[in-house]
Amino acid sequence: MSQGIVENLIQQLMKLPGIGRKTAQRLAFFILAMPDEDAKSLSEAISNIKQKARFCSQCFNITESEICSICSDESRDRKKICVVEEPGNIFVIEKSGSFKGLYHVLLGALAPIDGITPDKLKIAELLERVKTNGTEEVIIATNPNTKGEMTAQYLKEVLTPFNVNVTRIAYGLPMGSDIEFADEVTLRKAMEGRRQL
Amino acid sequence: MLHRTEGIVLKNTPYGEADLLVTFLTKDFGLINTFAKSPRKVKSRFGSSLEPLTYSRISFWAKEHTSLPRLTQSDIIKPFQELRENFSCFLRLSEIAELTCNFLPEGEANIGVFFLLKKIMEMMQSSCSALNALVYKIKFLELTGYAPRLKGCARCGRSGQGFYVSQGSVICGACLDKLDEVSDKKGVVTLSAGSIRLYETLKAWDVSKTARIKVSENMFSELSGMLDAHIECTLSRPIRTKTFRKETVPFPCSRV
Numbered sequence: 284m285s286q287g288i289v290e291n292l293i294q295q296l297m298k299l300p301g302i303g304r305k306t307a308q309r310l311a312f313f314i315l316a317m318p319d320e321d322a323k324s325l326s327e328a329i330s331n332i333k334q335k336a337r338f339c340s341q342c343f344n345i346t347e348s349e350i351c352s353i354c355s356d357e358s359r360d361r362k363k364i365c366v367v368e369e370p371g372n373i374f375v376i377e378k379s380g381s382f383k384g385l386y387h388v389l390l391g392a393l394a395p396i397d398g399i400t401p402d403k404l405k406i407a408e409l410l411e412r413v414k415t416n417g418t419e420e421v422i423i424a425t426n427p428n429t430k431g432e433m434t435a436q437y438l439k440e441v442l443t444p445f446n447v448n449v450t451r452i453a454y455g456l457p458m459g460s461d462i463e464f465a466d467e468v469t470l471r472k473a474m475e476g477r478r479q480l
Numbered sequence: 481m482l483h484r485t486e487g488i489v490l491k492n493t494p495y496g497e498a499d500l501l502v503t504f505l506t507k508d509f510g511l512i513n514t515f516a517k518s519p520r521k522v523k524s525r526f527g528s529s530l531e532p533l534t535y536s537r538i539s540f541w542a543k544e545h546t547s548l549p550r551l552t553q554s555d556i557i558k559p560f561q562e563l564r565e566n567f568s569c570f571l572r573l574s575e576i577a578e579l580t581c582n583f584l585p586e587g588e589a590n591i592g593v594f595f596l597l598k599k600i601m602e603m604m605q606s607s608c609s610a611l612n613a614l615v616y617k618i619k620f621l622e623l624t625g626y627a628p629r630l631k632g633c634a635r636c637g638r639s640g641q642g643f644y645v646s647q648g649s650v651i652c653g654a655c656l657d658k659l660d661e662v663s664d665k666k667g668v669v670t671l672s673a674g675s676i677r678l679y680e681t682l683k684a685w686d687v688s689k690t691a692r693i694k695v696s697e698n699m700f701s702e703l704s705g706m707l708d709a710h711i712e713c714t715l716s717r718p719i720r721t722k723t724f725r726k727e728t729v730p731f732p733c734s735r736v
């Protein structure tokens with residue numbers, strides 16, 4: 284066994300987020316001990332995702348076909364579109380089971396200082412969908428930070444002519460946390476967004 | 481070594497899975513880039529304190545001759561949330577932040593610029609006017625040594641009204657004829673005598689008093705056109721925030 288091939292795998296694994304040298308070593312030796320079949324499926328899964336993954340032509344989710352499984356699912360509420368920044372956001376919202384409509388991925392957020400202008404995001408495509416599909420509600424689920432907020436404000440403006448209900452996901456404190464540790468901006472937002480019990 | 485100072489966030493850039501690179505204008509160290517671990521996680525102790533324009537008391541670890549200082553703490557002194565919530569106001573401040581990031585050298589304290597930014601942000605919180613942003617540009621260029629020269633020709637001192645962008649100065653007619661290179665004569669912005677006077681006034685007056693000055697739309701656009709041309713020429717690239725503003729301008733919220 285050459286030291287080189289194990290070291291190479293360790294180096295590759297260390298490129299993953301949250302993986303330091305120790306964990307990478309553990310994983311590398313685990314892979315080494317894996318049955319051939321399992322190791323092969325793992326490496327195939329990795330190469331497949333880079334070869335076959337592409338953006339859904341309607342919502343820009345990650346898919347391996349022209350249209351993603353959510354857009355092609357007839358049972359979903361087609362009158363509602365939830366707008367997110369990244370495909371990964373769809374994953375977590377789906378896992379929460381809180382939304383049964385369609386999505387639209389912007390592939391980023393507006394950032395004047397970084398030169399991210401509206402034409403660099405999938406905003407024109409969103410307007411086109413709203414215009415042609417009789418959308419009733421657009422739920423803006425961009426991140427609750429400055430860029431996400433700016434994007435939300437901008438979307439609200441450009442969606443106004445389409446006579447569609449534009450909503451924003453609520454701001455508030457993370458569940459399971461203590462008010463004592465919340466910062467003043469988060470707390471103020473939570474207070475402003477309070478609702479009747 | 482652990483350092484403590486006050487700082488204003490100029491921008492942040494996502495890094496890796498949940499980390500941020502945060503650029504601060506600090507009181508004691510000037511412009512610094514820092515690395516913050518995991519502020520994008522929902523329960524991060526940094527909370528919203530790393531959002532642009534937040535004014536905080538910060539601590540960071542910096543080892544000599546090593547890469548990025550690591551931000552260890554950030555306690556909000558003033559969040560300046562209102563400045564971020566208004567689209568057009570945030571655009572004005574983004575331009576100010578962009579300018580500050582691009583002109584200031586890293587790690588050199590410039591207390592004048594720090595207090596100027598803090599003051600302008602406070603003023604913009606009560607009135608997010610374009611004049612306040614213009615005043616920042618003028619004072620900032622002065623404090624960093626990049627101010628355009630409008631008070632007389634750079635060559636002979638005689639008065640003139642043609643500001644030559646490539647020279648960073650007004651050049652009088654007689655001296656213009658003596659310039660050899662055709663490229664030296666390019667990019668002229670004609671300024672009225674009133675605009676030049678206004679510029680000198682804004683430069684000389686105390687920031688807090690400038691809000692009282694009445695500025696005609698004409699003079700305002702002459703001066704801001706000249707400053708932007710001067711800034712873009714000095715940076716040798718367009719101001720990104722300005723490009724952004726142009727692209728979003730058909731919408732009412734960005735007009736104001």
Ligand SMILES: [Zn+2]
Pocket residue numbers: 339340341342343344350351352353354355
């Ligand atoms: Zn899709």
Ligand SMILES: [Zn+2]
Pocket residue numbers: 633634635636637638651652653654655656
């Ligand atoms: Zn002259």
